[in-house]
Amino acid sequence: MRFTCAACAATLALVVSTWTVIAQTGRTTAEGVYTDAQAARGNTTYDAQCAACHGVALAGALAPPLTGAAFLRVWDRRPLADLVDKIQKTMPATSPGTLSRMQATDLTAYLLKASAFEAGSAELRADESLSGIMLAAPAGAAAGAPSPPGNLAQVMRGILFPSSNLIFNVQNQDPGQQKMGWQPGDTSFGWADWGAGIYSGWELVDYAAIAIAESAPLLLTPGRRCENGRPVPVDRPDWIQFTRETADAGRAAYRASQSRDRDAVIEVTNAIADACLRCHEVYRDKPGGTTVDPSNKAARCIP
Ligand code: HEC
Ligand code: HEC
Structure with a gap:
């Protein structure tokens, strides 16, 4: 009896093709x-x-x-x-x-x-x-789980920071007012609201809340490093708990946004800020900076 293994063949083809590129x-x-x-x-x-x-x-x-x-x-x-x-x-x-x-x-x-x-x-x-x-690392030298493309600080700055700011802005801006963002042809260009003219204010609040709820589990992705090179402490119970609280705050913000009630969203902003803060207090905001490293980034990501 003969067996064929489609997956094995595919793996082999991949290895061969990588080396073909290098050989060429x-x-x-x-x-x-x-x-x-x-x-x-x-x-x-x-x-x-x-x-x-x-x-x-x-x-x-x-x-x-x-x-x-x-x-x-x-x-x-x-x-x-x-x-x-x-x-x-x-x-x-x-x-x-x-x-x-x-x-x-x-x-x-x-x-x-x-x-x-x-x-x-x-x-x-x-x-x-x-x-x-x-660059061809010797066999085994690059072993380990493949790293995700972003370090933790990049995920924070790229997803959680703009999304929570958008929700915090509901305190000063009424998303129900059709206040349009940047559109093609506008002479004043803002990186932050580029494209915002496409969706209504309330939809943008919905999407920011979804971004927080959906991206919180990215803080638990194995193999990710903090900016200082330390592994993200994904196995620590308090870290997992802080991540869960952030996801929950994102869900609560989505529910509030869906009610199209500005006060409900303003109320939930506290839960978001608290969820961020609770983790930052332990893992990010470290005393004892130096001139080269004023915010003591070197000490981040350890409790
Ligand atoms: C589970 C822990 C955790 C949670 C929850 C968390 N953060 Fe962070 N955050 C960190 C850590 C640790 C760093 C430092 C990352 C690094 O150095 O790679 C960081 C860094 C940041 C930075 C970059 C600061 C800088 O130095 O430029 C921003 C912005 C940020 N977080 C925003 C947020 C916001 C907004 C939330 C909530 C919606 C949030 N974070 C929730 C742990 C957390
Ligand atoms: C002010 C601090 C700072 C200085 C000075 C600095 N870097 Fe970086 N470097 C970073 C940070 C933060 C990152 C991670 C974010 C990124 O990839 O852009 C990084 C990332 C890198 C990476 C990518 C690492 C990886 O594994 O993806 C390389 C390569 C690098 N730096 C080389 C250099 C070289 C060479 C110099 C000197 C000419 C230098 N850096 C100076 C802060 C610095």
Whole structure:
């Protein structure tokens, strides 16, 4: 009797196709793609411009680690051009866009060295060839659950922060008034209310409440890290409880919004603010900041 395994075949095809891409483009970071002198230049820039946030040993401090499994999981099987772009276009986080392409490439050489990729005899070039070189972590080095695309702070700023602000605004704005947001052709452009003209005020309050209720479980996604590189403490009972309270507050806000009663929504804003605050008191707002790290981000995400 013969068995066929469709899923096994699919997995195999995927592995083969990944390696075909690398084979076609030719090179991987296993082949000595930078020089020691170049990594040393990168090291100098790193110490001056990156270490304060990412840690002297690249192990993470108030920003994520730039070496080890957590780092390799993000960048494995991706062209080096992605990593150089990330550095040149968004780092250092306080003054992005100030590094030259060459500096960002040297920094990448330093990061490769720190992750134990061997140096070679030719420098990594700051040109299109970066797209043809794949970061290929040694077997097992990038092991672990795949990381979700955002760190915890990004999820907070991208979803919970704008959604709860929208609901808090019901205190000053009546969603029943047809106050239209930005529309194509308007000369005054606001990033925050772009597209808001499409839905009525009350609908926007509905959707913000839904966003809070639906996104609260994202705070429990395994594998997510906080901005400082620590794992989100998803197994801690108090963390789970705070997450549940946030989801409940989102549901309550939705019910209130559906009643189209402004006072009911205003009342529920307290429950939302409390749910956020209760967790922040324990896991975010840490005393003992320093000049480099005024809000003590390095201590976040531990009770
Ligand atoms: C003011 C603090 C700060 C400084 C200085 C800084 N970074 Fe970052 N960096 C961050 C934060 C916060 C993140 C996480 C958010 C993000 O990915 O944009 C990050 C993310 C990164 C990432 C992506 C990490 C990952 O696993 O996804 C890389 C690579 C990086 N930084 C490189 C650098 C380099 C190289 C420098 C120096 C030129 C630098 N950073 C300076 C704060 C900083
Ligand atoms: C279960 C715990 C928890 C809950 C619930 C929670 N937060 Fe957070 N929040 C955090 C932690 C921890 C951080 C720091 C994240 C990091 O550094 O990666 C954070 C960071 C933030 C930030 C970024 C602050 C900065 O440094 O820029 C904002 C904004 C934020 N939260 C808003 C909210 C809002 C609004 C709510 C409620 C709707 C909420 N949070 C609910 C734990 C929580």
